[in-house]
Amino acid sequence: MPLSTSLLRPDAFISPLEIEAAVTRALEEDLGRAGDITSIATVPEDTQGRAVLNARQAGVISGLPLVAAAFRRLAPEIELAPHARDGAAIEAGTELMTVSGNARAILGAERVALNYLGHLSGIATATAEFAQRIAHTKARVVCTRKTTPGLRALEKYAVRSGGGSNHRFGLDDAILIKDNHIAVAGGIAAVLTRAKQAAGHLVKIEIEVDSLEQLKDVLDVGLADVVLIDNFDLASMRKAVALVAGRLVIEASGGITLDTAAAIAETGVDYLSSGALTHSVTNLDVGLDIEM
Numbered sequence: 424m425p426l427s428t429s430l431l432r433p434d435a436f437i438s439p440l441e442i443e444a445a446v447t448r449a450l451e452e453d454l455g456r457a458g459d460i461t462s463i464a465t466v467p468e469d470t471q472g473r474a475v476l477n478a479r480q481a482g483v484i485s486g487l488p489l490v491a492a493a494f495r496r497l498a499p500e501i502e503l504a505p506h507a508r509d510g511a512a513i514e515a516g517t518e519l520m521t522v523s524g525n526a527r528a529i530l531g532a533e534r535v536a537l538n539y540l541g542h543l544s545g546i547a548t549a550t551a552e553f554a555q556r557i558a559h560t561k562a563r564v565v566c567t568r569k570t571t572p573g574l575r576a577l578e579k580y581a582v583r584s585g586g587g588s589n590h591r592f593g594l595d596d597a598i599l600i601k602d603n604h605i606a607v608a609g610g611i612a613a614v615l616t617r618a619k620q621a622a623g624h625l626v627k628i629e630i631e632v633d634s635l636e637q638l639k640d641v642l643d644v645g646l647a648d649v650v651l652i653d654n655f656d657l658a659s660m661r662k663a664v665a666l667v668a669g670r671l672v673i674e675a676s677g678g679i680t681l682d683t684a685a686a687i688a689e690t691g692v693d694y695l696s697s698g699a700l701t702h703s704v705t706n707l708d709v710g711l712d713i714e715m
Contacts, residue, residue, distance in 0.1 A: 430487040432510030435583035437488070441576045446492040448573070449535040459531040472526035472715055476519045476536070478544075479708040483551040485509045485584035486543035489577070490520060490536040498528035509584045512551065519709070526715075533711050542574075543581035544707035550585030550700050553684055562688035562695055565590045565674070569698030578701045590696055598622055599651070600630040611637060615646040629674070638663055642670065651696075653677045657686055664691035 431437065476490065487509050494501050501524035507513060519540075522529055553564045566582040567590055568575070579589045591597040598618050608614035611630070618628050629649035632638045641647055652663050654677035667673055674694040675687050687695055 430491060430505055430508050432485070432508065432584045435509065435580050436589075437576060437580040439488075442488050442492050443496075445539070445574070445577055446489055446496055446535065449538070450493065450496055450532065453535055454531065459527065462527045462530045466526050466530065468527070470526040471524065472529050472713055474522045474529050474533075474711050474713045476522065476540070476709065476711050478513050478515060478517045478519060479710050480515045481513065482544055482548035482707040483585050484511050484513055484519065484540075484544050484707075485547035485581040486540040486577075487520065489539040489543070493532040493536040493539070494522055494524075494528060497532050498525045500524060501528060510547070510586075522711075526713075529711075529713070537709055537711060539577070541706035541709050542704075543577060543584070544709065545704040546578055546581035546701055547585035548707055549704045550582045550587040553681060553695075553697065553700065554586040556681055556684045557688035557695065560685075560688040562692055563588045564684070564700070565694050565696045566700045567676075567696050567698040568593070569702045571701070582700055587700065588694070596626075598626060598628045600628070602631060602633065605630075611640040612644050615641070615644045619646045631676075635659060635662055635666065638666060642666065647671060649674060651676055652692070657690060660687065660690040660692060 484507055487505060487507065491503050494503060501522065504521040506518045506520060550564065557564060565588045566579055570578045575592065579592060582589060591599065600614050600618060605611055605614050608617060615628070615630065622628055627648045628646065629651055630641055630647045631651040631653050632641060633653050638650060638652065641650055649672040650667065651674045652660060655663060655675065660675060664673060672694070673692045674696055675692045676696040679687060679695050679697045684695060
């Protein structure tokens with residue numbers, strides 16, 4: 424099994440091709456046209472080095488496969504000794520990986536490796552705390568399409584690293600009917616009928632509602648698989664759960680925070696979706712220390 428694959432959280436999804444492509448893009452951006460001119464100017468070509476990647480604060484790790492890919496992209500023969508894998512809850516000071524080999528390659532890939540690891544670990548850490556707040560319920564937390572352009576697959580992988588679940592990856596893998604679709608199509612019955620006629624047998628249909636009256640209309644039509652109740656208060660959420668009575672999967676959305684998550688999950692909804700998992704997280708502080 425390749426090293427980058429063995430570092431993945433076992434139940435999280437990311438293509439190895441996505442890892443390689445992301446690392447290549449980031450290294451091209453950083454190295455530019457002339458490469459790492461500082462290291463080339465100051466470090467003799469054959470200098471060997473040893474470095475330790477470590478966590479400077481507690482959290483949940485995600486992104487180690489990208490770390491490995493970044494170093495190996497610049498020096499395929501570099502030696503990597505992992506001490507953790509993605510999805511691990513670690514304490515401040517935990518050593519995550521030892522890197523040994525060409526010093527120029529270590530220095531050249533350092534920032535790309537740390538950028539990915541810090542950002543994705545921040546997402547995994549936030550997700551893990553969210554999941555912990557609702558662990559006493561049946562509900563699960565899911566991410567949204569509010570991701571950094573170009574990094575969606577990686578950020579959604581980080582959500583799964585933290586124990587969350589993924590919503591759709593794009594506009595092409597599930598039908599999500601929102602208020603503007605309803606308005607343009609001419610109402611709930613019309614929009615659901617058209618969606619059902621067009622959807623393949625493996626494509627789910629979700630529809631957003633912003634009132635109990637709209638929810639009743641959705642149930643009367645009977646063609647949806649999932650209903651998204653948007654910006655409902657707690658009392659309305661409980662009424663929605665009672666109305667649905669298990670006939671549809673229920674997703675709650677709209678400004679859900681760590682402080683409100685538990686109460687929302689306790690209403691009986693199936694999923695809580697939060698864009699904040701990917702668009703508003705703080706990087707986990709990670710570092711790389713050279714030990715020559």
